[in-house]
Amino acid sequence: MHTVPDGVEVVASRERARRLGSPPLLVLDAVTGFLDAHGIGSGPLAWQRIGDGHSNVTYLIERGGESVVLRRGPRPPLPKSTHDMVREARIQRILHGHGVPVPEILAVCTDEDVLGVPFYLMSRLDGTVVTDAIPAHLSPAAERRATSEAVVDTLVALHGIDVTRGELASLGRPEGYLRRQVDRFRGLWEVNTTRSLPAVERISDWLARHLPASQAASVVHGDYRMGNLMFAPRAPARVLAILDWEMATLGDPLADLGYLTATWSEAGRPTTPLELTTVTRSPGYLTQRQMAERYRSRTGLDLTPLPWYQTLALWKAAIFCEAIYTRWRRGERPDDTTFGPSLETGVPRLLERAGQYADLTATARRR
Incomplete structure (x- = not known):
């Protein structure tokens, strides 16, 4: 897990993000404020990029003993009707009610001023994703x-x-x-x-x-x-x-x-x-x-x-x-x-x- 930004993909503040030529994917003070608003953890956060996706981006976020997963689209500009995180979260909430095994959706952010694109938070599951190594x-x-x-x-x-x-x-x-x-x-x-x-x-x-x-x-x-x-x-x-x-x-x-x-x-x-x-x-x-x-x-x-x-x-x-x-x-x-x-x-x-x-x-x- 990382506890400090890397300066390009992840930055500490909105002020730092505004000075970059290419928008970062994670802005730590913005995410912290969103977590505060939804009562998720306290204190500084740690982050780690996870998953093998080449389209949307997923991060594991740890804060004050709590772990959540943040999922967002790639950097703008985005093709029309793609990377719709709000719809993706809604689908999972509906399917969860039908017994489909999906993560629990904890919060959805539609305010693009936070990270530049909508995103959502879901529960962290203790499991294994099989890709290039057999557990x-x-x-x-x-x-x-x-x-x-x-x-x-x-x-x-x-x-x-x-x-x-x-x-x-x-x-x-x-x-x-x-x-x-x-x-x-x-x-x-x-x-x-x-x-x-x-x-x-x-x-x-x-x-x-x-x-x-x-x-x-x-x-x-x-x-x-x-x-x-x-x-x-x-x-x-x-x-x-x-x-x-x-x-x-x-x-x-x-x-x-x-x-x-x-x-x-x-x-x-x-x-x-x-x-x-x-x-x-x-x-x-x-x-x-x-x-x-x-x-x-x-x-x-x-x-x-x-x-x-x-x-x-x-x-x-x-x-x-x-x-x-x-x-x-x-x-x-x-x-x-x-x-x-x-x-x-x-x-x-x-x-x-x-x-x-x-x-x-x-x-x-x-x-």
């Missing part, structure tokens, strides 16, 4: 399998919630979800890139021509992967919380399954920038195919069109990552020295993998 208690072969199964079963439970009544029904319009996804992200590419990658248009045309009929309506997390799950600190494998609800809405549940399987690391498959939990390349974890079969056996949904959803997932990911790459090139991500520059080749790799799910490479060869 000891989840390392035995049986626990590796159980971990994979918990990932699928938690998604099945989320998709089983009735979204037709109450506050949940206000979170989105399931009808036409897939068409809107294709149209929206096609438009986002045009405003978030400075280069020509013809595969984007080729894949978007294929998606539009082969649009499947949705079999069900559910909460769609939008970024459902193992790195966005917190597991209990002791065996057996159990999901304590689903994290990062920025992309959540109501729509087609197979969109989540397509994303989960398409980004799932598996031995023998090529890597992409979305491979954020590399441990599942190790023996003992379920394969993409096994995970899809477990999901099918528990939901009864027809997975014949799953390659379409996997294509959509990686195509969207490429467009999202291109926005990050463009922001990095413009100097809007000064702390990013690895992920942003890697996307020069990473985005084309995502598009290539998306084309493989759509079998566009084979189609191009047959022409």
